[in-house]
Amino acid sequence: DWTAGSIIQEQVERIRAQIGDKKVICGLSGGVDSAVAAALVQEAVGDQLICVFVDHGLLRQGERTQVERDFVAVTGVRLVTVDAREQFLTALAGVSEPEQKRKIIGREFIRSFEQAQLELVREAQDGDGEEVRFLVQGTLYPDVVESGGGSGTANIKSHHNVGGLPDDLRFELVEPLRTLFKDEVRAIGRELGLPEEIVGRQPFPGPGLGIRIIGEVTQERLDLLREADAIVRVELTEAGLDQEIWQCPVVLLADVRSVGVQGDGRTYGHPIVLRPVSSEDAMTADWTRVPYGVLARISNRITNEVEGVNRVVLDVTSKPPGTIEWE
Ligand code: XMP
Secondary structure (H helix, E strand, O other), X not given: OOOHHHXXXXXXXXXXXXXXXOEEEEEEOOOHHHHHHHHHHHHHHHHHEEEEEEEOOOOOOOHHHHHHHHHHHHHOOEEEEEEOHHHHHHHHOOOOOHHHHHHHHHHHHHHHHHHHHHHHHHHHOOOOOOOEEEEEOOOOHHHHHHOOOOOOOOOXXXXXXXXXXXOOOOOEEEOOOOOOOHXXXXXXXXXXXXXXXXXXXXXXXXXXXXXXXXXXXXXXXXXXXXXXXXXXXXXXXXXXXXOOOOEOOEEEEOOOOEEEEEOOEEEEEEEEEEOOEEOOOOOOEEEOOXXXXXXXXXXXXXXXXXXXXXXXXXXXXXXXXXXXXOO
């Protein structure tokens, strides 16, 4: 028995009690969770909050602008952007194993925040010289459960914002969404006045495209996947399927190649997997019965427009036994 208003009130009090008059830093990913967490903290402690956006190079097309322009326009929040694209690519070089990738991405995330913190401290030295000690994370209840934080659950995946944290973490975490499900988070976001483009966004994992490339993450593969993903998003939206589909991971099987024929030549390219799912809370999911016509358009466009891809396949596995993401 809850209302968005009562949860906000309760969380605002908790946040104030935890943070006091100290400074707090919040990472924005471009997703719903971090946006709502940031808006909640801003509601609680106002301009003690500084948001940091790490561009790790694993983002989808347009996401950086969405944060830098749209979120800031609405909330008026103070934002620092860290360009960590090189740093992440270097750290991920040669790594294919999913849990290793997740841990590396989680670790580099925290490092980037620490770098941003150092810069902020240096900057503040002319003023009050006060250190930022608190870090906001948009961890949801399902993230906690699936990372083995719940009672008696096995570790399925290390969500970057839970299991991937290093032991020598120098921040105290503020996690105002830790007991909530996605629909509750969306309701809170609306109540806080965030626009539908942010609140209604489909989930996208923190480790981003890094866990949607099956195999090693390279710049070339990221560019290719980003292009395919953008096509899928446009076509699903134009087909009016955004409500029915919870999310649709687009996955590049970078270590798999198959023979094809395009124009009058043989190709030996990579497959792209479409993984449209319907779900209430991401704990379980069913594959979405996307109309054949829409699938055909997506397939045609990807194989025509994305160089290096000569096959598009559909994932028809529910969760369980599959997880939503492939890694
Ligand atoms: P899985 O693949 O475990 O995904 O069925 C469940 C939901 O969680 C998202 N996901 C993540 N979100 N950090 C996040 O913030 C992560 O590390 C992460 N891994 C998966 C996934 O997109 C789906 O919505």
